[in-house]
Amino acid sequence: MAYSLDFGALAEYAPIFAKGVAVTSELTLVGGVLGVGLGILCAWVRTDGPKALRPIVSLYVEVIRNTPFLIQLFFIFFGLPSIGVSLTEMQAAILAMVVNLGAYAAEIIRAGIEATPRGQFEAGASLAMTRLQIFRNVVLVPALQRIWPALSSQIIIVMFGSAVCSQIAVEDITFAANFIQSRNFRAFEAYIVATVLYLILALILRQIMRSLGTIIFPRRRVVR
Amino acid sequence: MSLIAITEVRKRFGDNEVLKGINLDVAAGEVIAIIGKSGSGKSTLLRCINGLETIDEGTILVAGAQLAPDELHLRALRLKVGMIFQSFNLFPHLTAGRNVMLSPMVVKKVPAKEAQAEAQARLEQVGLGHKFDAYPDELSGGQQQRVAIARALAMKPLALLCDEITSALDPELVNEVLQVVGKLAAEGMTLLMVTHEMRFAREVCDRVVFMHQGRVHEIGPPEEVFGAPKTLELQQFLGIA
């Protein structure tokens, strides 16, 4: 059976794809920044923070890492309203991404923190810094540098995961492709375009992370 | 009154008693070398004085204030005594200047401009005024150790604890660090240094402490300790028994 590709049939839907790219980008950007922030906070609690909070954070991290993202999203979007918290589709999607990335980032960043040589803590302590001051000024940046490539990949994975948000009618790239193929039955073309868009976004994101890395970490290697 | 008063200090790691009742008084401006075999407890003693290890028994007084194991007291103590480590422990993500500036800014809330001027002065003191913007991995071991000394000095400590600060250095880099330490000693800094540099200890130190199996086994001016060691253990350690 011969199938002839016809991308021309998609032309009129270009604005929908454009919206999709914008929405996916927003989800990834906001989710990425807040998620990494949450991850740093959780990693700090688990390595050096208040002991009382550790079980709570551990539970959060384990629950998120051992359940599907789709269920987490549905829980937030369909579940939370029954306890009086209702969110828009976009709010729910961003919250789900932050919560999801936060847990994975926490584990990745924790590995970076744990690789800190003991001498770094001792040097900070001998200079009369508090534990928190040591974490913020001595430990954190080299720890992030150690795991930056892994963290970058995780953010990209979460961006791909955002495709699932189309299930609650968030109008991202996947939503656009679904919508268009249901209209003109050009599924193959619609998903090829979606694939290419995700690919381009991923490459851009990777470049952004790389550039960000050279700004935050002026030295290429962390010595010892 | 002595600047550092160590009385009957005991320290155990599990069943292993590493310090078995140490007594040592250090006067302000005194330079003391601690020598002894590997495992005799030299590092542990220094780490106890700086509060990096807690002690099980005894007291350590620094400038009249007692070492207590809560964070507030520990930090008050560490403001009075600085420590230099064998492995430099510079912060790799900060320039030499920033390494020196960090603690005054973070701990003492010194304004950036002032901290920068102070850091520049301290780096010049160790002969590295031109390396303010160099990162640790751009410096030789000797230079890194000198930055570490400048970093400790920027906190204006009453005393400096040095734990084998030249042991990780190539032989040709040892002297530049010892020169800096010698200069500090001459300027009246109180120094407590664990060292294997016997010649340096003999030239610079007021007293030498020989530690053996967790005790101060022999103590005295370098002429006596090196010239006329009384105990067999010290004679063996010095290789003249």
Ligand SMILES: Nc1ncnc2c1ncn2[C@@H]1O[C@H](COP(=O)(O)OP(=O)(O)OP(=O)(O)O)[C@@H](O)[C@H]1O
């Ligand atoms: N954190 C620790 N936990 C358990 N044992 C320790 C610890 N630190 C030191 N020890 C033990 O205490 C003893 C004394 O160690 P210390 O490092 O003070 O010796 P040292 O005189 O500095 O030796 P060296 O010349 O090799 O540096 C050793 O037996 C060592 O194994």
Ligand SMILES: [Mg+2]
């Ligand atoms: Mg030692």
